Amino acid sequence: MADREPTSPLVVGIGGTIGGISSTERALRIALDGAAKEGFRTRLFGGADMARLPLYDPRATTRTADERAFVDAVREASAIIIASPGYHGSISGVVKNALDLLEETARDERRAYLADMPVGLIATAYGWQATGSTIAALRSIVHALRGWPTPFAAAINTQITKFDDDGGASDPAVVEQLRLIGRQVARFAPLAAANA
Ligand SMILES: Cc1cc2nc3c(=O)[nH]c(=O)nc-3n(C[C@H](O)[C@H](O)[C@H](O)COP(=O)(O)O)c2cc1C
DSSP, X not given: OOOSOTTSOEEEEEEOOSSSSOHHHHHHHHHHHHHXXXXXXXXXXXXXXXXXXXOOOTTOSSOOHHHHHHHHHHHHOSEEEEEXXXXXXXXXXXXXXXXXXXXXXXXXXXXXXXXXXXXXXXXXXXXXXXXXXXXXXXXXXXXXXXXXXXXOOEXXXXXXXXXXXXXXXXXXHHHHHHHHHHHHHHHHHHHHHHTO
């Protein structure tokens, strides 16, 4: 996924679940691929990467290499895509813990949090109800982080849609919706950079 010129803009994907590559992470990969087709470099922080992040301690005086790599990638990014499963009607603790770590950017001079960045959103759940509430939670978090949720967010019911190992899904419309998220963040990112 990172075979572009190092100077091309970067979109960072954050999402997935612990315990192997999940439908949430597969959905995120399709969206990142949509941005890659627009000329973006992509960097994925999936379930295994997020599982290596310690529980966020705002008072810690040192950060692990994994924490630093995550925060540095977000600092370098021109756009973000976040994908969370719906857990009990909201985002998962694993995804939230990664987002909590972005508190480390609060005092950055160049850009605090996700300020002015386009942020694409994806929620999976085993039913429709939690897809909606999880997207609403993600939008609130992105607003708190001063980011710009892109207009379309993908709500994926994993009771109906199944993902495969080859980057596809049982419903072509879902694949197209995920690619649209990649295209939307890619389209808005240069505008955000121009205003920085
Ligand atoms: C702890 C936990 C809580 C869950 N809560 C909900 C829920 O409230 N509503 C729902 O529709 N599905 C719920 N699910 C199901 C997941 O949202 C669903 O299976 C999701 O697609 C998992 O994504 P994955 O394949 O990436 O692991 C829950 C699953 C777990 C493990």
